[in-house]
Amino acid sequence: MTIANAAFSLHELTKESRMGATGTETSREVRIIDISDFANRKEEIAGALWDAAVEIGFFQVSGHGIAPSVITDAFSRAEQFFALPDDVKAQYPLNRNAGWEKRAQIRPSTGTPDEKESYQITRPRMAGLWPQESELPGFRDAMLGFEQQCWRVGMQILSCFAWKLGFDDDFFTNAHDPAQPSYQSTLRMLHYFALKGEAHGPWRAGAHTDFDCLTLLFQREGQGGLQVCPGKEMEEQEWTSIEPHDELITCNIGDMLMRWSDDQLPSNFHRVRSPLPGECVGDRYSLAFFCQANEDVVIEGPARKHPPITAKDYLHQRISANFSGKY
Numbered sequence: 001m002t003i004a005n006a007a008f009s010l011h012e013l014t015k016e017s018r019m020g021a022t023g024t025e026t027s028r029e030v031r032i033i034d035i036s037d038f039a040n041r042k043e044e045i046a047g048a049l050w051d052a053a054v055e056i057g058f059f060q061v062s063g064h065g066i067a068p069s070v071i072t073d074a075f076s077r078a079e080q081f082f083a084l085p086d087d088v089k090a091q092y093p094l095n096r097n098a099g100w101e102k103r104a105q106i107r108p109s110t111g112t113p114d115e116k117e118s119y120q121i122t123r124p125r126m127a128g129l130w131p132q133e134s135e136l137p138g139f140r141d142a143m144l145g146f147e148q149q150c151w152r153v154g155m156q157i158l159s160c161f162a163w164k165l166g167f168d169d170d171f172f173t174n175a176h177d178p179a180q181p182s183y184q185s186t187l188r189m190l191h192y193f194a195l196k197g198e199a200h201g202p203w204r205a206g207a208h209t210d211f212d213c214l215t216l217l218f219q220r221e222g223q224g225g226l227q228v229c230p231g232k233e234m235e236e237q238e239w240t241s242i243e244p245h246d247e248l249i250t251c252n253i254g255d256m257l258m259r260w261s262d263d264q265l266p267s268n269f270h271r272v273r274s275p276l277p278g279e280c281v282g283d284r285y286s287l288a289f290f291c292q293a294n295e296d297v298v299i300e301g302p303a304r305k306h307p308p309i310t311a312k313d314y315l316h317q318r319i320s321a322n323f324s325g326k327y
Contacts, residue, residue, distance in 0.1 A: 023229065023237030030056065030228070030242050030250075036063025038156055046160035053161070053253050057268035058228050060248040064153045066146075068247065071218055074146045074287055077139055078189040081119055082285075084135060089119070097186050097315070098125035114205045115195065115274075121147060121187040123178060147187040150216050150289035151178060154185075157251065158214055158291060165261055166302055172213065175293040175311075182295035184315065185212075192225075192284035195274050204284065205272035211318040212254035212290040219244030223284040225272040226250070239271070256293060256314060262301035 031052040035045050052059035081089070086102065094101040102117040121143055130140045158172035176185055192204040204225060219226065227239040242250055258267040275281045293299065295312035 023239050025227075026238040026240055028056065028230075028240045030058055030060060030240070032060045032062055032248065034063040035061050035153075035156065036065070042160065042163075046163055049157060049160045050164045053265050056228065056230050057266040058242065058250065058252045058270070060242075060245070060250050061153070061157070062248055064249055066149045066153065066249075070146060070149065071246070071287075073142060074218070075220065075285055077136065077142055078119075078191070078285055078287060080136055081131060081139065081189065082117060082191040084131070088131075088135065089117075092119070092129045092131065094118075094120065095129075096122070096125050097184065098122040099129045112206070114272075116190055116192045116204060118191070119189045121189075122184055123147070124181045124183055143187065143189075146287075147289065148178075150187060151176070151185060151291075153249065154214055154216055154289060154291040158257075161214075161257065161261070161265065165264070172291075172293075175297045176213075176291055177294055180294050182297075182312075184292045184295055184311065186290045186292060188288045188290065190286045190288065192272060192286075194282045204274055207269045207271040209267045209269055210252060210254035210290065211256060211315055212292040213257040213260065214291040215252050215254055216289040216291075217250040217252070218287040219250065220285060221246050223282075223286075225275065225284060227271055227273055228252070229269045229271075230266070239273075254290070255318065256299060256311065259306050259309075259314075260299050260301050262303045262305040 031048070033045065033048045033052060035041075038045065049059065089100045089102075092100045094104065098120050100117065100119045103113040103115070106113050123144070133140075155173045155176065158176070159169045162171040163169055177183060178185070195204070207229070217226075221244050224241065224244055226242045226244070228242060229237060229239045244250075252270065253265045253267045255267045257265055272284075292315060293311035295310065297311045298308050299311060299314060300306075300308040
């Protein structure tokens with residue numbers, strides 16, 4: 001089988017199509033890992049990250065070095081963007097994982113659009129997709145600065161996984177090189193629409209796994225709804241809520257890294273449920289940075305459990321299943 005062969009078996013989609021049920025809620029620990037003083041504590045941090053990732057695929061990090069004021073500013077600018085009229089945002093339409101979409105993402109788990117809109121920043125693909133300076137002054141520079149800080153944290157975490165997998169420490173840093181035109185890591189701003197508070201639907205985002213290597217998610221306190229279901233509990237669909245904290249980044253392993261690790265690191269299901277009675281039913285905002293290897297990088301684990309595939313081909317297949325004609 002050649003790298004370019006499009007007939008790869010994407011078992012992730014088969015699993016996802018079975019994840020539309022409400023399921024039950026259960027409690028489990030989602031570990032908080034301090035990554036401060038990274039250079040001096042890397043071995044300790046790598047062990048903690050690996051253990052958390054193997055067990056649940058999700059963890060939260062503190063001591064990441066992104067100033068609270070920078071995060072607050074990024075959220076403020078996201079809210080300003082989404083407050084623009086739809087006909088203005090429509091001038092910057094989603095294409096190849098960059099630009100704006102509204103209710104365009106249909107999860108295989110639900111078959112219905114997520115109740116949200118998003119704006120995605122993928123550096124080499126932004127020609128004609130930035131809001132005008134007159135619309136949002138300083139938006140481009142601020143969001144690119146925030147994206148660069150997210151990349152730095154993501155590469156620190158991925159260097160730990162590289163070391164544990166037997167790769168060079170800078171293996172994933174080289175694979176996610178922002179200086180290359182093939183760079184395809186993405187900063188995604190998300191706005192979940194205010195709801196009426198139905199007990200069981202609609203989902204704000206249906207159950208899914210992420211396509212990437214690693215996701216960094218920023219949430220606002222009081223705007224919850226994120227739930228995770230580890231693979232070992234997939235059949236029972238037991239879900240655990242991850243409470244948002246302004247100072248923490250919630251991280252999860254994506255399908256790309258699961259494949260790269262020969263399935264040692266699980267990419268687990270998560271969703272954003274609708275508010276329950278008594279919970280906030282207002283708008284919900286989040287910011288996600290997806291560490292996605294450059295297009296020409298070949299994904300192949302140390303044990304070669306899966307056939308090789310380029311990151312471009314892999315993402316094309318996964319995104320096409322969610323956004324028809326948008327990759």
